[in-house]
Amino acid sequence: MKRRSWMDRQGWIGMTFILPNMIGILLFFIIPAIYSFVLMFTNYQFSNPNWQFTGLDNLKRLFHDDNFYASIKYTVIFLISVPVSMVLAFIVALFLNRSVYLKGLLRGMFFLPYISSGVAVAFVWMLLFQPSQGPINEMLRWIGITSPPGWFADTETAMYAIDIVQIWLMLGYNMIIYLAALQEISTEQLEAARIDGASTFKTTWKIVWPLVSPTTFLLMITGLIMTMKSFSIIQAITAGGPSGSTTVLSLFVYKTAFSYYDMGYASAISWFLFAVILFITVIQWIGQKRWVHY
Amino acid sequence: MNDKAGNMMVKMPVTIIMFVLGLFMIVPFLWMLSTSFQTPTEVFKNWLPASLNWSNHIRVWTGNYDFVSYYLNSLKISVIGTVGAVFLSALAAYGFSRTSFKGRDGLFVVYLSMMMVPPQVLFVPKFIMFNWVGIYNTHWALILPAMFSIFGVFMLRQFFMSIPKEITESAFLDGAGHYKIFFRLILPLAKPAIATFAILDFSWQWNDYENALVFLQSPKLYTIPLGLQNFILENNVDYNGMMAASSAAIIPMIIIFFVGQKYIIQGISSSAVKG
Numbered sequence: 001m002k003r004r005s006w007m008d009r010q011g012w013i014g015m016t017f018i019l020p021n022m023i024g025i026l027l028f029f030i031i032p033a034i035y036s037f038v039l040m041f042t043n044y045q046f047s048n049p050n051w052q053f054t055g056l057d058n059l060k061r062l063f064h065d066d067n068f069y070a071s072i073k074y075t076v077i078f079l080i081s082v083p084v085s086m087v088l089a090f091i092v093a094l095f096l097n098r099s100v101y102l103k104g105l106l107r108g109m110f111f112l113p114y115i116s117s118g119v120a121v122a123f124v125w126m127l128l129f130q131p132s133q134g135p136i137n138e139m140l141r142w143i144g145i146t147s148p149p150g151w152f153a154d155t156e157t158a159m160y161a162i163d164i165v166q167i168w169l170m171l172g173y174n175m176i177i178y179l180a181a182l183q184e185i186s187t188e189q190l191e192a193a194r195i196d197g198a199s200t201f202k203t204t205w206k207i208v209w210p211l212v213s214p215t216t217f218l219l220m221i222t223g224l225i226m227t228m229k230s231f232s233i234i235q236a237i238t239a240g241g242p243s244g245s246t247t248v249l250s251l252f253v254y255k256t257a258f259s260y261y262d263m264g265y266a267s268a269i270s271w272f273l274f275a276v277i278l279f280i281t282v283i284q285w286i287g288q289k290r291w292v293h294y
Numbered sequence: 295m296n297d298k299a300g301n302m303m304v305k306m307p308v309t310i311i312m313f314v315l316g317l318f319m320i321v322p323f324l325w326m327l328s329t330s331f332q333t334p335t336e337v338f339k340n341w342l343p344a345s346l347n348w349s350n351h352i353r354v355w356t357g358n359y360d361f362v363s364y365y366l367n368s369l370k371i372s373v374i375g376t377v378g379a380v381f382l383s384a385l386a387a388y389g390f391s392r393t394s395f396k397g398r399d400g401l402f403v404v405y406l407s408m409m410m411v412p413p414q415v416l417f418v419p420k421f422i423m424f425n426w427v428g429i430y431n432t433h434w435a436l437i438l439p440a441m442f443s444i445f446g447v448f449m450l451r452q453f454f455m456s457i458p459k460e461i462t463e464s465a466f467l468d469g470a471g472h473y474k475i476f477f478r479l480i481l482p483l484a485k486p487a488i489a490t491f492a493i494l495d496f497s498w499q500w501n502d503y504e505n506a507l508v509f510l511q512s513p514k515l516y517t518i519p520l521g522l523q524n525f526i527l528e529n530n531v532d533y534n535g536m537m538a539a540s541s542a543a544i545i546p547m548i549i550i551f552f553v554g555q556k557y558i559i560q561g562i563s564s565s566a567v568k569g
């Protein structure tokens with residue numbers, strides 16, 4: 001057998017297909033990522049030309065920064081939206097997968113939030129949650145809750161109100177993926193269970209749910225990662241306030257970089273965010289085989 | 295009771311329950327639309343406007359905030375960005391699926407690993423680099439990066455791999471080269487996948503807020519999400535204007551969604567493997 005030279009004619013042609021894209025990936029992803037990694041070890045600020053390498057100072061500062069721990073706490077609260085949205089989506093998908101009329105229209109209704117502009121949606125929710133006159137609090141008063149929460153205006157409730165918006169936003173996405181998974185399940189298995197006398201609830205819990213567990217696992221992982229990165233909704237609604245009570249990690253990076261221009265430090269925070277995402281991804285790699293039950 | 299009637303007995307109530315739940319999902323949009331047609335005194339008081347009051351919508355389009363130019367800016371960026379991303383991703387996807395060279399698979403792993411890097415890591419270095427090159431605060435700062443989509447390469451590669459090898463092999467025997475096969479065979483065959491990616495990519499760019507926020511400064515360059523924000527921050531009490539502007543921002547996406555629903559859903563389903 002003839003050994004191929006390092007780059008034969010075929011190879012060069014192959015390269016020319018990838019090269020235009022690769023140049024962009026290099027310029028807009030790889031080089032900035034390396035640059036950011038280097039910045040993490042500096043005290044670079046946009047206005048200060050006399051920056052220098054400060055070693056691990058940014059990381060030390062990070063682990064002594066109360067704002068950092070607060071942002072982790074808010075991020076964890078934000079992540080509650082992932083499982084909640086998934087459970088609701090699973091239930092909706094179960095119903096839509098059965099015979100219903102107007103399936104396309106119904107699917108569209110649930111999916112619409114996901115496709116619409118984040119900022120526009122954010123503003124509608126700002127009004128819906130408006131404390132004194134907003135329709136949500138009006139309804140709460142109507143059912144007898146005399147002092148409803150201040151939602152986005154209150155440090156105690158702002159992050160949970162964001163969760164509600166995020167659940168609403170992601171429900172359609174999760175539903176579409178669950179629907180795709182449910183359609184893969186063969187009807188024969190379900191028929192067999194029914195013939196054996198299992199109730200619908202039991203069939204769903206004992207057969208359908210385990211069968212979609214790979215999807216559940218995947219949605220959990222991708223949902224956590226997407227939510228960790230997400231930014232627009234919170235920035236548009238509260239910009240991290242009130243009093244920093246919705247400053248999740250992604251906003252903490254943005255604020256540090258572009259409100260305080262503390263870019264070396266911002267890079268360090270952003271790499272912490274990356275480390276968490278990497279960790280979740282590694283769990284996915286390991287878990288794919290082990291945690292899937294059927 | 296025959297089978298059809300029995301089916302209907304289940305189908306009808308389930309449809310109604312789902313429709314009520316679905317209404318909850320779209321209530322914010324209905325409320326937005328309703329408020330956009332109300333007068334300031336009606337806001338928060340009535341669910342429906344007393345009469346269709348178009349003045350808010352007219353104010354959005356002709357008032358102090360140049361919504362027309364926000365629209366044109368968004369359109370320009372999204373169209374150029376999407377066309378570029380589709381073409382460059384398709385080329386690379388072909389390279390990764392139909393040609394072979396040393397290090398191809400290793401390079402693909404590098405691509406995939408870049409998907410993990412959160413955008414927050416890249417904002418600061420890109421901000422510095424764009425300032426340095428002089429494209430900060432120009433539309434190029436949004437268009438150029440948007441033309442290179444790792445997700446596009448990934449998704450189109452998956453699709454190209456599903457096209458049977460025999461099709462391209464017979465073309466090879468007829469003497470066609472890679473470029474001819476790409477343009478004449480693969481691209482036409484990949485139309486559904488390309489449509490899917492194009493619609494998704496367009497919607498992402500149309501709705502992109504973070505990049506615009508970081509890289510644009512001059513109000514005349516603003517895209518819709520930024521323009522919207524600008525509109526609202528300075529008009530804190532103008533709820534009707536806010537809702538009219540928000541409706542204007544969302545309507546194109548709703549149209550695209552209903553036209554391309556099939557493609558969007560396919561694309562989302564396949565993007566679950568994105569990771």
